[in-house]
Amino acid sequence: MLSEVISTQEMLGRFLTSRTHFSNSDVKPAAFSPPPDLKLSVVRIDSLTLREIWNIGQTQVIDKLPPGRTLYGMGKLKVSDVQSQNLTVDPDNNPFYRHSSIIGWPEKAKWISITQQLAAVSELVLK
Amino acid sequence: MILNTGEKDNPITFSSHTGVSPSALIVQDMLDRVRREFISSNISFGDHLAVILEELLKLKDETSVINWDGYGAVALNNESFQVSEKFALSLPFDTPIPNVYAMATGEVVFEWYRGKRQLFSVMVGGDSTLSYAGLFGTDTDFGTVHFDEKIPLILISNIQRVYS
Numbered sequence: 276m277l278s279e280v281i282s283t284q285e286m287l288g289r290f291l292t293s294r295t296h297f298s299n300s301d302v303k304p305a306a307f308s309p310p311p312d313l314k315l316s317v318v319r320i321d322s323l324t325l326r327e328i329w330n331i332g333q334t335q336v337i338d339k340l341p342p343g344r345t346l347y348g349m350g351k352l353k354v355s356d357v358q359s360q361n362l363t364v365d366p367d368n369n370p371f372y373r374h375s376s377i378i379g380w381p382e383k384a385k386w387i388s389i390t391q392q393l394a395a396v397s398e399l400v401l402k
Numbered sequence: 403m404i405l406n407t408g409e410k411d412n413p414i415t416f417s418s419h420t421g422v423s424p425s426a427l428i429v430q431d432m433l434d435r436v437r438r439e440f441i442s443s444n445i446s447f448g449d450h451l452a453v454i455l456e457e458l459l460k461l462k463d464e465t466s467v468i469n470w471d472g473y474g475a476v477a478l479n480n481e482s483f484q485v486s487e488k489f490a491l492s493l494p495f496d497t498p499i500p501n502v503y504a505m506a507t508g509e510v511v512f513e514w515y516r517g518k519r520q521l522f523s524v525m526v527g528g529d530s531t532l533s534y535a536g537l538f539g540t541d542t543d544f545g546t547v548h549f550d551e552k553i554p555l556i557l558i559s560n561i562q563r564v565y566s
Contacts, residue, residue: 290472292471292472292473293464293470293471293503295501295503295504298515301517301518302518303503303513303515304513304521304523305503305505305511305513308471308475308503308504308505308506308507309505309506309507310473310474310475310506310507311474311475311476311506311507312474315473316473336472336473337472339472340469340472344472383507383525383527383533384533384544384545384546385535385544386505386525386533387511387523387524387525387533387534387535387544388535388537388542388544391521391523391535391536391537391542392537392542394518395518395519395537
């Protein structure tokens, strides 16, 4: 079981569900575009194999979309990378175990800069 | 890559005094369509603009449904799309072709990208507010400007910075 408190060194994965979310070698800022409820979904991936991570992405994200959608991979980053942007990681386990939300987004004018910086520190892991 | 902000300004301009009645909107829509057709049919005049407009239309198709990203995104905002067309058509002719993508909150974003630490983006609000941000090595720059008829110079200089 994961700790209820999230550590700064824990790794998070953001699933890439659109071609605009990545280039050949980089995670793109579009991957971190905050949703309307300002709870950006990520998964706590420590101690998981890649196969287990892709399984979560497939069953919890892609399978809930209309047919034909693809899980391309993930952007991998540390909790501390998120905190550096004055954002908070809430390990809410909702809607599934290991789910977390990146919260605390400031006014919209600053979103683009934040998404650029989150993308810059992320590692691209393609499926 | 040099962007000339004077001699090569795009001559197509849009009135900021557009009407809001249903008839005015229809006329505006027709005018926009004529502009698009003119540009796409005249290669020497607006080849790269045609590419951007095509990308915008493709983006609209891909993001016109709720939850297009699997994370609860709203559909592309119509007002943002319309301002984005005007923004694209107002770019100086020698501007490098940007990527376009949609925010999960419905706004269109133009992105000039050379690498994860060498990029500049402009998020277009439906009220013609442009939120911009750039990452240039370890330097960042961001802010908000209003789009009227011409691309604000701060955006042009930041696009230049991506390619300098």
